[in-house]
Amino acid sequence: MTSKKRSRIKAVVVAAAALAVVAAGLGVAHAATRPAPVTPQAATWAPPPANAGFDYQIGSPYQPPAGVKVVSRDYTAAVAAGLYNICYVNAFQTQADAAAKRWWETNHPSVLLRDSKGKPVVDPDWNEYLLDFSTAAKRAELTQVVGGWISTCASKGFQGVEPDNLDSYSRSGGRLKKADALAYAASLAAYAHGKKLAIGQKNTADLSAAESRTAGFDFAVAEECGEWDECDAYTSTYGNNVVVIEYTANGFGKACKQFGSRLSIVLRDVDVTAPGSGTYKFKTC
Numbered sequence: 255m256t257s258k259k260r261s262r263i264k265a266v267v268v269a270a271a272a273l274a275v276v277a278a279g280l281g282v283a284h285a286a287t288r289p290a291p292v293t294p295q296a297a298t299w300a301p302p303p304a305n306a307g308f309d310y311q312i313g314s315p316y317q318p319p320a321g322v323k324v325v326s327r328d329y330t331a332a333v334a335a336g337l338y339n340i341c342y343v344n345a346f347q348t349q350a351d352a353a354a355k356r357w358w359e360t361n362h363p364s365v366l367l368r369d370s371k372g373k374p375v376v377d378p379d380w381n382e383y384l385l386d387f388s389t390a391a392k393r394a395e396l397t398q399v400v401g402g403w404i405s406t407c408a409s410k411g412f413q414g415v416e417p418d419n420l421d422s423y424s425r426s427g428g429r430l431k432k433a434d435a436l437a438y439a440a441s442l443a444a445y446a447h448g449k450k451l452a453i454g455q456k457n458t459a460d461l462s463a464a465e466s467r468t469a470g471f472d473f474a475v476a477e478e479c480g481e482w483d484e485c486d487a488y489t490s491t492y493g494n495n496v497v498v499i500e501y502t503a504n505g506f507g508k509a510c511k512q513f514g515s516r517l518s519i520v521l522r523d524v525d526v527t528a529p530g531s532g533t534y535k536f537k538t539c
Contacts, residue, residue: 297447298450299413299414299446299447299450299451299452299472300413300452300472301414301452301454301472301473301492301495302324302338302340302413302414302452302473302495302497302518303323303324303338303518304493304494304495304496304516304517304518305494305515305516305517305518306323306324306338306518307319307321307322307323307324307518307538308322308323308324308325308326308497308498308518308519308520308538309322309324309325309326309520309522309536310325310326310499310520310522310526311325311326311327311331311526311528312326312327312328312342312526313525313526313527313528314526314527314528314531315327315328315331315332315334315528316528316529317334318334318337319536321538322334322337323337323338324337324338324339324340324497324518325337325338325339325340326339326340326341326342326416326475326497327339327340327341327342327412328341328342329341329342329343329403329404329406329407329410329412332410333410333411333412338413338414339411339412339413339414340412340413340414340415340416340454340475340497341404341407341410341412341414341415341416341451342416342418343400343403343404343407343415343416343417343418344382344417344418344419345385345396345400345417345418345419345420345438345442346384346385346387346417346418346419346420346421346422346435346438347377347380347382347383347384347385347418347419347422348366348382348383348385349382350380350381350382355374355383358383358385359374362395362396362399364386364392364395365385365386365387365392365395365396365399366383366384366385366386367383367384367385367386367388367426367429367430368386369427369429375426375427375429377419377422377425378425382419384422384425384426384430385422386429386430387430387434387435387437387438388429388430388431388434389434390437393434393437393438393441394441396438397438397441397442397445400417400442400445401442401445404442404445404446404449404451405449407449407451408449408450408451412451413451413452414451414452414453414454414472414473415442415446415451415452415453415454416453416454416456416475417439417442417453417454417456418456419456420435420439420455420456420457420458421435421457421458422435423435432465436465436468436469439469439470439471440468440469440470443469443470443471444470447470452472452473453470453471453472454471454472454473454474454475454497455469455471455473455474455475455488455491455492456474456475457475457476457477459476459479459482459484459487459488460487461491462491463490463491466491466492471492472492472495473492473495473496473497474488474491474492474495474496474497475496475497475499476488476496476497476498476499477498477499477500477501478499478500478501478502478505479496479498479509480498480500480505480506480507480508480509480510480512480513480519481500481501481502481504481505481508481509482505483508485498485509485512485513485517489513489516489517494516494517496513496517496518497517497518497519497520498513498517498518498519498520499520499522500519500520500521500522501521501522501523501524503521506519506521506537506539509539510539514539519538519539520536520537520538521535521536521537521538522535522536523535
């Protein structure tokens with residue numbers, strides 16, 4: 255998100271998948287003006303189908319509801335058979351749990367962004383350490399780590415990847431630059447494409463079409479763009495290749511009214527829980 259309220263939801267990925275992350279993941283070292291596609295002519299990857307039934311399951315995987323054709327899940331989860339699967343990875347920040355932070359501090363301390371006292375810079379909303387991608391060497395090290403997760407996505411059969419916290423530079427107190435974030439994103443995109451995965455721009459509605467091309471993104475994953483009237487910022491770059499997650503009835507209603515015939519839109523509960531949780535919510539346009 256670019257303003258008002260940050261609503262990036264990871265929910266129980268932090269709690270339920272924390273140990274799996276450490277053991278399995280961290281151990282692996284308007285549309286008429288849409289720009290021309292940036293993928294190579296012989297690309298072997300494809301974005302999610304447009305205007306398809308979509309479910310956001312990064313908190314807890316479960317049997318997708320009838321009509322769902324696209325699902326997003328954490329990279330530690332299995333794919334949903336027969337669907338287009340988007341793989342969630344937290345690429346620009348650590349997870350919030352102590353085990354994940356400790357792993358980074360032990361194995362890759364040089365890529366933790368630090369303040370003037372040498373302490374890790376913390377995202378105030380999510381209690382996650384920011385990763386430092388300010389130099390080519392740091393970006394290469396991070397790409398090796400996150401690339402391991404992307405390789406896991408590919409080996410499991412995911413078709414796309416969703417690297418979260420692209421906008422961490424906006425929370426860095428000026429220590430990180432957008433240009434460096436785009437350079438790191440481009441490195442991840444090249445890695446993903448090498449594994450035959452499409453890669454999505456996660457939020458960050460203020461990116462220009464040129465910046466999105468620089469990063470090499472193929473589609474967008476937009477949280478609450480209906481709520482904050484930002485969906486057209488994504489469609490102007492990606493056309494109908496945008497998946498939307500709303501967490502309020504107001505945002506969902508606006509997104510469906512304006513883009514329901516074009517985009518993949520879902521209403522979820524903010525904790526992205528599974529059916530039976532008591533707070534589970536799922537609705538499509």
